[in-house]
Amino acid sequence: MILDATRSALRAGSVAEPAPGVGAVLVKVGACALCRTDLHVVDGELDHPNLPLIPGHQIVGAVVAAGSAVETVRVGDRVGIPWLGWTDGTCIYCTTGRENLCDRARFTGYDIDGGYAEYAVADARFCFPVDPSYTDVEAAPLLCAGLIGYRALNAAGDGMRLGLYGFGASAHIVAQVARYQGRRVFAVTRPGDTASQEFAIRMGATWAGGTDETLPEELDAAIIFAPVGALVPLALGAVAKGGIVVCAGIHMSDIPSLSYELLWGERTVRSVANLTRRDGTEFLALAHRVPVHAQVDTLPLAEANTALARLRDGKVQGALVLTIN
Numbered sequence: 001m002i003l004d005a006t007r008s009a010l011r012a013g014s015v016a017e018p019a020p021g022v023g024a025v026l027v028k029v030g031a032c033a034l035c036r037t038d039l040h041v042v043d044g045e046l047d048h049p050n051l052p053l054i055p056g057h058q059i060v061g062a063v064v065a066a067g068s069a070v071e072t073v074r075v076g077d078r079v080g081i082p083w084l085g086w087t088d089g090t091c092i093y094c095t096t097g098r099e100n101l102c103d104r105a106r107f108t109g110y111d112i113d114g115g116y117a118e119y120a121v122a123d124a125r126f127c128f129p130v131d132p133s134y135t136d137v138e139a140a141p142l143l144c145a146g147l148i149g150y151r152a153l154n155a156a157g158d159g160m161r162l163g164l165y166g167f168g169a170s171a172h173i174v175a176q177v178a179r180y181q182g183r184r185v186f187a188v189t190r191p192g193d194t195a196s197q198e199f200a201i202r203m204g205a206t207w208a209g210g211t212d213e214t215l216p217e218e219l220d221a222a223i224i225f226a227p228v229g230a231l232v233p234l235a236l237g238a239v240a241k242g243g244i245v246v247c248a249g250i251h252m253s254d255i256p257s258l259s260y261e262l263l264w265g266e267r268t269v270r271s272v273a274n275l276t277r278r279d280g281t282e283f284l285a286l287a288h289r290v291p292v293h294a295q296v297d298t299l300p301l302a303e304a305n306t307a308l309a310r311l312r313d314g315k316v317q318g319a320l321v322l323t324i325n
């Protein structure tokens with residue numbers, strides 16, 4: 001029923017605002033991974049969700065219908081639908097390789113209905129092909145946990161000693177890529193979270209400990225995945241001179257005031273916002289080479305609220321994925 005309605009809407013060119021319907025694809029969703037951003041959206045911590053809203057922005061599924069102007073994918077193709085759902089393509093950011101910063105960007109599961117659903121509509125130009133070596137469930141966490149993690153890893157520079165603060169879905173993928181690049185990984189978790197620390201060691205970390213412990217050596221860079229502002233001065237205190245601290249989340253509690261001494265020595269603090277399609281293409285090719293294997297727990301779509309609650313409790317090792325269809 002939904003399918004028929006959407007198909008006729010596609011023909012009429014009237015769905016998937018702001019993407020023109022003729023450029024949209026209708027995707028039968030196979031899997032949708034959860035992201036911490038979904039919690040921020042559901043909890044009302046982000047400013048302008050398009051309510052009522054279907055969350056979910058790590059979608060893998062099969063194209064079952066395509067608008068007449070779609071050129072990049074065909075019916076039957078398997079695609080991934082990420083957070084970045086549409087950009088204007090004309091602004092100063094879009095025309096200089098920084099479409100992630102587009103002021104008019106629309107995001108999946110925030111401005112556009114997402115993947116906690118049997119079907120999703122997306123602008124075909126923002127979908128990625130999915131490597132056949134991955135199942136839907138395995139590929140889904142790559143689309144944000146992996147992709148934003150990859151952008152954060154690039155922002156962290158080339159340093160060989162990498163700290164990961166918060167060892168969840170994104171960090172466990174970044175750790176695999178960093179190890180592939182020959183870097184050493186130091187995982188920092190909540191105090192006493194031995195399960196996450198053991199998980200980090202299994203994922204190749206050289207050292208894992210709590211925020212109450214002292215790292216065994218200085219870091220060249222740190223990526224903060226946990227949405228906790230107090231980790232910024234902590235990470236700054238852990239990086240060597242010239243070190244970079246990257247805040248990878250879309251939302252973070254206030255950063256406490258810090259002494260200039262912590263920033264001195266050409267240390268850098270920066271954020272990472274969204275993704276570009278280039279990030280996606282690069283990362284998905286790299287993930288296949290590493291190869292990245294996300295550790296995944298699955299729940300059916302009907303258990304979406306249970307899945308969100310598990311994510312909120314921080315008891316998830318790796319990624320949580322909703323299985324659909």
Ligand SMILES: [Zn+2]
Pocket residue numbers: 087088089090091092093094095099101102103104105
């Ligand atoms: Zn733009």
Ligand SMILES: [Zn+2]
Pocket residue numbers: 035036037038057083144145
């Ligand atoms: Zn996300």
